[in-house]
Amino acid sequence: MKHPLTPDGRYLVVRGRLWRAANPALAPEVRAAWVRRLMAARRAVGEARRSQDGEALARAGRAVDEAKVALGERGPVWWSDGAPDLNRHLVKNTPYATWFASRKRKSG
Numbered sequence: 184m185k186h187p188l189t190p191d192g193r194y195l196v197v198r199g200r201l202w203r204a205a206n207p208a209l210a211p212e213v214r215a216a217w218v219r220r221l222m223a224a225r226r227a228v229g230e231a232r233r234s235q236d237g238e239a240l241a242r243a244g245r246a247v248d249e250a251k252v253a254l255g256e257r258g259p260v261w262w263s264d265g266a267p268d269l270n271r272h273l274v275k276n277t278p279y280a281t282w283f284a285s286r287k288r289k290s291g
Contacts, residue, residue, distance in 0.1 A: 187286060189279050193262060196274050196283060203270040206255030214254065221250035 186195040186202075194201040205214060224246035231239035252258035260268050274283045 187283075190282060191262075193266075194269065194279070196279075199274055201269050201272050201274055201277060201279065203256045203260075203268065206261035208261065209254070217250050217253045221247060221254065224250055 186197050188195055188204060189201070192207055193204060195204050196202075209217075224243050227243035228240065228247060231237075231243050248257060255261040257270075260266075269277050269279075274280060
């Protein structure tokens with residue numbers, strides 16, 4: 184299932200919560216390289232958890248964070264209009280509430 188993207192392209196809505204989308208201004212090859220690094224880091228997190236290796240888990244976590252910041256999903260926002268970062272907010276408590284509610288009614 185594809186998660187809806189807010190009309191301004193800043194967030195994905197997953198189970199009623201906003202998650203910051205990757206920066207659409209990234210060149211496709213740059214984005215693809217960082218996504219590959221993110222997926223490798225996530226696999227490393229799983230391996231470290233399964234092996235109960237705290238040091239490897241910390242390294243993998245840092246690698247996940249580095250990739251997410253590079254993609255624009257964490258760290259400073261990638262937009263420049265001064266709008267606040269609503270990452271992880273419930274969509275119903277944000278300016279996107281009306282858009283999301285009308286979307287649900289249409290698909291409903």
